Amino acid sequence: MNLLDLLIALPGIGFILTLLIPRAQEKLIRTITLAFSLLTFVLSIGLITGYQTGQPGQQFVTDTVWIANPEIHWHVGIDGLSLWLIILSTFLTPIAIGISWRYIKDRTKEFFAFLLLLEFGLVGVFAAWDLFLFYVFWEVVLVPMYFLIGIWGHDRRIYAAVKFFLYTMAGSVLMLTAIIFLYNRAGTFDYAAILNGIASGRIMLSHSEETFLFLAFFIAFAIKVPLFPLHTWLPDAHVEAPSAGSLMLASVMLKMGTYGLVRFCLPMFPTAARENAPWIVILAIIGIVYGALVAMVQPNMKKLVAYSSVSHLGFVVLGIFSFTQMGLDGAVYQMLNHGISTGALFILVGFMYERRHSLAISDFGGVATAAPWLSTIFLITTLASIGLPTLNNFVGEFLVLQGTAQANFTWTIFAAIGVILSACYMLWMYQRVFFGELVDEVKHHMPDFNAREWACMIPLVIMMVWMGIYTQTFLPAITEANLKILDQSKSNAPLRVSLPGYRAGSAGAAAGGNAHAR
Amino acid sequence: MPASFAPSADDLLRVAPETILTIAGTLVMILDPLFAKRFPKLFGHFSIVALLAAALGTAGAYSVQGAAFSNLLIVDGFATFFRFLVIAIGILTVLASYRYLDLEKAETGEFHGLLLFAIVGQCVMVAANDLMMVFIGLEISSIATYILAGYLRADRRNNEAALKYFLLGSFATGFLLYGIALIYGVTATTKLDGIRDVLNTPGNVPAFGMVSVAAALMFVGLAFKVSGAPFQVWTPDVYQGAPAPVAAFLATGPKAAAFAIFFRIFLTAFQPIASGWEPLIWISALLSMTIGNFAALTQQNLKRMLAYSSIAHAGYVLVALAARSEIGTAAAMFYLAAYALMNIGAFVVVIHLAGKGERHLRIDDLAGLGRRQPVTAAMLTIFLMSLIGVPLTGGFFGKFYIFRAAIESNLIWLTVLGLLNSAVAAYYYLRLLVVMYMHEPGEVVNNIEPLTPGLRAALILPAIGTFFLGIVPGAILNFAQRSTLGH
Numbered sequence A: 001m002n003l004l005d006l007l008i009a010l011p012g013i014g015f016i017l018t019l020l021i022p023r024a025q026e027k028l029i030r031t032i033t034l035a036f037s038l039l040t041f042v043l044s045i046g047l048i049t050g051y052q053t054g055q056p057g058q059q060f061v062t063d064t065v066w067i068a069n070p071e072i073h074w075h076v077g078i079d080g081l082s083l084w085l086i087i088l089s090t091f092l093t094p095i096a097i098g099i100s101w102r103y104i105k106d107r108t109k110e111f112f113a114f115l116l117l118l119e120f121g122l123v124g125v126f127a128a129w130d131l132f133l134f135y136v137f138w139e140v141v142l143v144p145m146y147f148l149i150g151i152w153g154h155d156r157r158i159y160a161a162v163k164f165f166l167y168t169m170a171g172s173v174l175m176l177t178a179i180i181f182l183y184n185r186a187g188t189f190d191y192a193a194i195l196n197g198i199a200s201g202r203i204m205l206s207h208s209e210e211t212f213l214f215l216a217f218f219i220a221f222a223i224k225v226p227l228f229p230l231h232t233w234l235p236d237a238h239v240e241a242p243s244a245g246s247l248m249l250a251s252v253m254l255k256m257g258t259y260g261l262v263r264f265c266l267p268m269f270p271t272a273a274r275e276n277a278p279w280i281v282i283l284a285i286i287g288i289v290y291g292a293l294v295a296m297v298q299p300n301m302k303k304l305v306a307y308s309s310v311s312h313l314g315f316v317v318l319g320i321f322s323f324t325q326m327g328l329d330g331a332v333y334q335m336l337n338h339g340i341s342t343g344a345l346f347i348l349v350g351f352m353y354e355r356r357h358s359l360a361i362s363d364f365g366g367v368a369t370a371a372p373w374l375s376t377i378f379l380i381t382t383l384a385s386i387g388l389p390t391l392n393n394f395v396g397e398f399l400v401l402q403g404t405a406q407a408n409f410t411w412t413i414f415a416a417i418g419v420i421l422s423a424c425y426m427l428w429m430y431q432r433v434f435f436g437e438l439v440d441e442v443k444h445h446m447p448d449f450n451a452r453e454w455a456c457m458i459p460l461v462i463m464m465v466w467m468g469i470y471t472q473t474f475l476p477a478i479t480e481a482n483l484k485i486l487d488q489s490k491s492n493a494p495l496r497v498s499l500p501g502y503r504a505g506s507a508g509a510a511a512g513g514n515a516h517a518r
Numbered sequence B: 001m002p003a004s005f006a007p008s009a010d011d012l013l014r015v016a017p018e019t020i021l022t023i024a025g026t027l028v029m030i031l032d033p034l035f036a037k038r039f040p041k042l043f044g045h046f047s048i049v050a051l052l053a054a055a056l057g058t059a060g061a062y063s064v065q066g067a068a069f070s071n072l073l074i075v076d077g078f079a080t081f082f083r084f085l086v087i088a089i090g091i092l093t094v095l096a097s098y099r100y101l102d103l104e105k106a107e108t109g110e111f112h113g114l115l116l117f118a119i120v121g122q123c124v125m126v127a128a129n130d131l132m133m134v135f136i137g138l139e140i141s142s143i144a145t146y147i148l149a150g151y152l153r154a155d156r157r158n159n160e161a162a163l164k165y166f167l168l169g170s171f172a173t174g175f176l177l178y179g180i181a182l183i184y185g186v187t188a189t190t191k192l193d194g195i196r197d198v199l200n201t202p203g204n205v206p207a208f209g210m211v212s213v214a215a216a217l218m219f220v221g222l223a224f225k226v227s228g229a230p231f232q233v234w235t236p237d238v239y240q241g242a243p244a245p246v247a248a249f250l251a252t253g254p255k256a257a258a259f260a261i262f263f264r265i266f267l268t269a270f271q272p273i274a275s276g277w278e279p280l281i282w283i284s285a286l287l288s289m290t291i292g293n294f295a296a297l298t299q300q301n302l303k304r305m306l307a308y309s310s311i312a313h314a315g316y317v318l319v320a321l322a323a324r325s326e327i328g329t330a331a332a333m334f335y336l337a338a339y340a341l342m343n344i345g346a347f348v349v350v351i352h353l354a355g356k357g358e359r360h361l362r363i364d365d366l367a368g369l370g371r372r373q374p375v376t377a378a379m380l381t382i383f384l385m386s387l388i389g390v391p392l393t394g395g396f397f398g399k400f401y402i403f404r405a406a407i408e409s410n411l412i413w414l415t416v417l418g419l420l421n422s423a424v425a426a427y428y429y430l431r432l433l434v435v436m437y438m439h440e441p442g443e444v445v446n447n448i449e450p451l452t453p454g455l456r457a458a459l460i461l462p463a464i465g466t467f468f469l470g471i472v473p474g475a476i477l478n479f480a481q482r483s484t485l486g487h
Helices: A003-020 A026-050 A080-100 A108-127 A131-152 A157-186 A191-200 A207-224 A233-240 A243-268 A270-296 A301-320 A325-356 A372-386 A392-407 A409-434 A440-445 A451-469 A475-488 A507-517 B009-014 B016-035 B042-063 B077-103 B109-127 B131-149 B156-187 B192-200 B208-225 B234-241 B244-269 B271-297 B302-323 B326-354 B374-388 B394-408 B412-438 B453-471 B474-482
Strands: A059-067 A072-078 B066-068 B073-075
Touching (some): A003 A059, A026 A059, A026 A108, A080 A108, A131 B412, A157 A191, A233 A301, A243 A325, A301 A325, A392 A451, B009 B016, B016 B109, B042 B077, B073 B109, B109 B131, B156 B192, B208 B244, B302 B326, B302 B412, B326 B453, B394 B412, B394 B453
Antiparallel strands (some): A059 A072, B066 B073
16 A cells, blocks of 8 residues: 555545544534545645656556456556646645635535545546546546535525536446447456557557547546536536535546546547547637636626636647647646636635625625735736736646647637637626725625635645746656657547647756746 | 156255245244234244245255256256345345334234245246246246235225236236247247257257247246336336335345346247347337336336336346346346345335325425435435446446446447436436435424334345445356356
8 A cells, every 4th residue: 555545545534434423523523624634635745755757657556456357456556647636636625625614504524524525536536547447436526526516505506416417427428338348348447558458459449439439538528627518517516516616626626527638538549539639629719718708798706717617628628639748738737727726716706705695796896995815815816817927827828829839820829819818807807896896795794814714825826826937846747747648649540630740858848947937 | 767756855955945935934824813913023023034044045055056856946156146136135125114014003924924925936936947937936926926016905006006016917927928838839848948959959940930929928028027118117006006115125026036037038048049039128128228217207206216217227137138148147137136235225215204104205205304314314325326326336336247248249339328328317316315415304304203223224234235236346246257147
């Protein structure tokens, strides 16, 4: 049992332990869950320090048989791609617990237990190296989120929760079909073995089979991302979910989809991925522009942030299907950025809801006078979200745009419109909410941050700056993993996407350097 | 060798479970007038002891595997698996019925006697190696269950259920019997392997048309018994009308046994003409899944919803039959075990909720159960997750194994449609979770009584089993795979 196993097990143990505490002991329950999530986070730092750069491939591997027939392995490990997504999950879970500390008064025990179960699933999803195990964790994540939305959400929570569950379930059964099909071909669920089999030609897939498998995986992931036009569950789920739910949903769960695209769709089905790239890219661009335009006209802050997610995630998909080193690096970096900055936005909007009991932009005004610190932090987050240089999103968006430009310049033009629009809707919202006439209700009900809220926000702000200035902490591992994936996704089929050969080695790192120098 | 009519000791051991249960059932009937008034719970306890003894007997029979009584019965892994299963179902049914019989003031030996006889019939069915034994077992089981469905004589719904079940059931048995007669006419044997050998002999396929008709007739009879579409119409009415513990039993015990003979007949006797009947099963599987799931979407009555859901689940098992392979058979065995656990568990919550006279059967009556009785709600959640097919539950692995077998037999479209079906099914199971956890407690739940020990046991045991099958499925699956037909 190595560190990674422990990181998966800890939240699971915490979950069971929490369930065993009598429900009257609310304080104890909160403390225990916080302790477990903090411990998990602290230990997860060991993954960063123990991660060996220059060794692409998995590290912290455990591989034992779980079920003998059909052979399903407990096979977990990390590479540069999963490393940071796992850190993101362990980093945000204590914050999710922190922001719910006072807000959740009803059925406290279940709420905090479910947050730990969610973390268990999330860490597992990113660590699983066996297709079956991946699917198991993928589904495990679904259950706590369903309850988080459905029990502790706002007015239309039930509709949102059921819609969320059914969308994801429809996608994942397709994925399950594809996984079983692959198993019957390959005789194993092992990710690496299947990849090798496909690359070496030991597993022969006809063209139509490959397309079918690709689409089955792709649709499952596209629903989760969510890619236009499969995004309709997302605004509902976000608006109705409690803050902690929105935070985990936006910051980490959406990344399961994009992670899946990078991890499975690209390397396992290289030909199909490239053949289908043109229309996927178009959908991504539509998502970027459409998400931004819809966000602009939202009267509800949370819905605005939700639609901005559709737009941001469009960037990620665009970067992935540009098939360039920079585009892919940018996409992965953007996954992390979006987790931090959109997560922070959801938290802040949640704080404001707790004070004012409204999410409507028109109910606010002059918040900057009433709560200057909250406004300052909100501004920093807003600027990060629209991609101001020296803050995190700039790096990711820049890399994506540059990578896309290498592949097809027309795409870049359309995608860049999204960046401009994001500045419009975010700043416009900021102006309406924080400046303007000080509304009476705001004046009396808008205290500034308390210590707990500071404790939740400071780590996020630090990360926004850190990721914007010193990309070297993150990019080398990511680049390494992406190089390997791009290498595996080279196919012999004629390409319809014009591709300049990606530059090996430090290209991505150099780009990251350029980015912050500019 | 002079014919000896005295059965050998091994032969007797091979029918140990049937013998034990028959004696126990008869004793219950005889002792009923003496003790029913004074010790109302006695017969329940006695039945559990008898069933546990029968489980031991099954293990004993397994130690002397082989054919018994001139090849009429065969004790193999397959039969043993199903014997254990129906006995376990029997134990859970008894546990689940204590409370019900107490509330209805209907604690008689008759109920338990009939239950034991039904299980005798099912044990005979699953070990039958001859169409005559199939028929005898089926009738023992059916007649007992016809009466059980109408157990509360004064209750109109019980009467309706029993009458419908009896009329349609005997009609279906007629089909089966007609099929048996035809196949005997063509092949001059009723032995399953005998029929296979005749059909396998090249150039000796006598009257192929007649064989097909016989197979089709038997398909009709068996599809009725497992409530596979398009012969499922009786299911919702009967499950809704029958006493809840009996409905739980009907949905699992007779169904598992009927599936056992379905597999045995079609994969042994009719194995040579498999390519002929496969499309039939294919269509029936798809229809069952689709009709069951879509009809369940709009149900307001819990028992009726579970009935439609059981039609859908029969469809999944039929997918495994359509795969016509050993892993398909093993998958079906695993699935039926998982299904029995989760379905009985769900029915137990219904029994608990319904109260006297089964007045509270609407889905809305579950409102707020999560708040008032978190443990009961958590158990139902486990069963529903398993019915949906969420990982780490038995239902998930069951589906997984079945669809894996289907893909291996190249039934890609059936797999895709089946899995999409299970996404549809998620909707109506989730509805129960929504009502239970997300609605404010209603009048029914506010006045609900605490779980009785019997119901508690009937909830916890299947829950443990569901997790066991979901986390270490290998234990059961390996046994199932070793015991598929032809081993």
